[in-house]
Amino acid sequence: MTRVSPAVCVWLLFGLQAVAAVKAHCFLVPPKKLMENVDYTKQEHVARIHSDFDDGNGNIVYSLEGKGANQNPFNVFVVNPRSGHIRVTKILDREFMDSYMLTIVTRYKNGSLAESNFDLRVQVVDDNDNSPVFQDIQTGVVNEGSPVGTTVMRVIATDDDERGNRNSQIAYHIIDQTPAHDMFEMSKSGYILVKNSGLDREFQKTDQYVLTVRGQDLNGEPGGNTGTGTVTIDILDVNDNCPVLTTDFHTMCTTDVSVIVNAEDKDSYPNRPPFDFVIIPEGTQGKWQVNPLNDTAASLNAQESMWPGFYEVKFVVRDKQGEACPDPQKVTVEVCTCVDGVVCGKRATSKKSEFGPLGIGLLVLGLLLLLRKYDVMLILMKWAKTFYTFAVLTTITRQVEFSRSPV
Numbered sequence: 001m002t003r004v005s006p007a008v009c010v011w012l013l014f015g016l017q018a019v020a021a022v023k024a025h026c027f028l029v030p031p032k033k034l035m036e037n038v039d040y041t042k043q044e045h046v047a048r049i050h051s052d053f054d055d056g057n058g059n060i061v062y063s064l065e066g067k068g069a070n071q072n073p074f075n076v077f078v079v080n081p082r083s084g085h086i087r088v089t090k091i092l093d094r095e096f097m098d099s100y101m102l103t104i105v106t107r108y109k110n111g112s113l114a115e116s117n118f119d120l121r122v123q124v125v126d127d128n129d130n131s132p133v134f135q136d137i138q139t140g141v142v143n144e145g146s147p148v149g150t151t152v153m154r155v156i157a158t159d160d161d162e163r164g165n166r167n168s169q170i171a172y173h174i175i176d177q178t179p180a181h182d183m184f185e186m187s188k189s190g191y192i193l194v195k196n197s198g199l200d201r202e203f204q205k206t207d208q209y210v211l212t213v214r215g216q217d218l219n220g221e222p223g224g225n226t227g228t229g230t231v232t233i234d235i236l237d238v239n240d241n242c243p244v245l246t247t248d249f250h251t252m253c254t255t256d257v258s259v260i261v262n263a264e265d266k267d268s269y270p271n272r273p274p275f276d277f278v279i280i281p282e283g284t285q286g287k288w289q290v291n292p293l294n295d296t297a298a299s300l301n302a303q304e305s306m307w308p309g310f311y312e313v314k315f316v317v318r319d320k321q322g323e324a325c326p327d328p329q330k331v332t333v334e335v336c337t338c339v340d341g342v343v344c345g346k347r348a349t350s351k352k353s354e355f356g357p358l359g360i361g362l363l364v365l366g367l368l369l370l371l372r373k374y375d376v377m378l379i380l381m382k383w384a385k386t387f388y389t390f391a392v393l394t395t396i397t398r399q400v401e402f403s404r405s406p407v
């Protein structure tokens with residue numbers, strides 16, 4: 001039989017002082033707060049209950065029910081059935097269980113209820129015992145050329161401490177950027193922004209930045225726990241380069257009919273080859289036709305027999321997106337008679353520089369013998385030109401070598 005009377009109450013006593021007592025049964029009971037990580041197990045009690053029916057001779061039996069008492073996790077809280085002292089048996093962990101709702105049961109010895117049951121809520125107070133954690137590697141993308149202030153991404157770390165508590169409030173910042181171009185900055189709330197203009201995939205020769213970021217709880221204030229994470233930012237290609245010819249000068253023997261022109265474009269797929277070569281008739285000297293060879297090269301074919309001389313050819317070269325440089329691409333083709341596989345008295349500078357004076361002399365002698373049947377003036381002119389060219393090249397080569405040698 002349950003006795004219900006507004007005049008009869010269970011007293012809940014916090015601590016040792018009677019002033020902390022509340023008539024739990026009769027009033028709303030404020031939650032009892034206990035700190036996590038604090039050892040209360042040595043305390044005789046963290047709360048006491050007392051029924052007005054308790055005659056002090058053991059006529060009343062107190063007990064606890066609920067999770068943390070007679071349900072899993074068992075016996076975190078226990079009550080002395082006679083004294084009504086409630087003890088805690090473990091150091092509490094808020095991240096394991098942040099509050100306990102205990103039902104207090106007051107019975108007579110014969111088993112019948114002496115009071116209505118009532119609940120005691122124990123709230124576990126957070127301690128800053130967790131650090132920010134960055135899950136995995138977070139990745140973002142941004143177009144090259146993006147203006148300062150462009151938002152790239154938001155980085156998120158988690159902190160198991162209590163939500164809405166400064167113990168889990170994370171302030172972010174960047175501690176390292178690779179390559180070290182200082183291109184990005186981070187807001188306290190975790191947004192990564194473009195910091196500097198000039199994000200240029202080709203010029204900076206990188207299409208990915210790796211950032212090391214740090215999060216600190218207590219909103220970044222001293223004493224907060226920290227965690228670090230890695231963020232990668234991919235720089236997306238923008239079609240900001242146009243195809244250009246790799247060389248603006250070619251030689252061609254009068255006996256040949258074509259030269260090969262190559263182009264390059266620093267952008268990445270799909271802003272690159274295959275290229276489309278088109279001759280611009282205006283300003284192009286000679287009759288030529290261009291035929292594709294592969295993605296980056298085309299064959300420039302003479303459409304008539306060419307006299308020795310210099311011919312300028314103008315092209316439009318378009319990338320896969322149809323983009324071309326604003327100005328035409330120009331190439332000069334020197335057409336000349338070739339002797340013994342020697343093209344145009346030698347402009348192919350790389351091989352020429354290997355010749356010493358002896359080589360030049362032998363070459364000139366050979367030319368002289370071969371050309372004996374031709375007009376003497378012509379021979380002398382060619383000889384003079386050839387010799388002059390080699391002399392200049394040799395001098396340049398030596399200067400370059402000299403200037404490169406260690407001081």
Ligand SMILES: *[C@@H]1O[C@H](CO)[C@@H](O)[C@H](O)[C@H]1NC(C)=O
Nearest residue numbers: 001059108109110111112113
């Ligand atoms: C149990 O004991 C109380 C107090 O002595 C009494 O009031 C109540 O009637 C008893 N209940 C039963 C079922 O005997």
Ligand SMILES: *[C@@H]1O[C@H](CO)[C@@H](O)[C@H](O)[C@H]1NC(C)=O
Nearest residue numbers: 260262293294295296297298
């Ligand atoms: C295209 O042809 C040119 C000239 O033959 C050659 O140098 C180049 O390597 C070729 N490129 C490809 C991608 O095959």
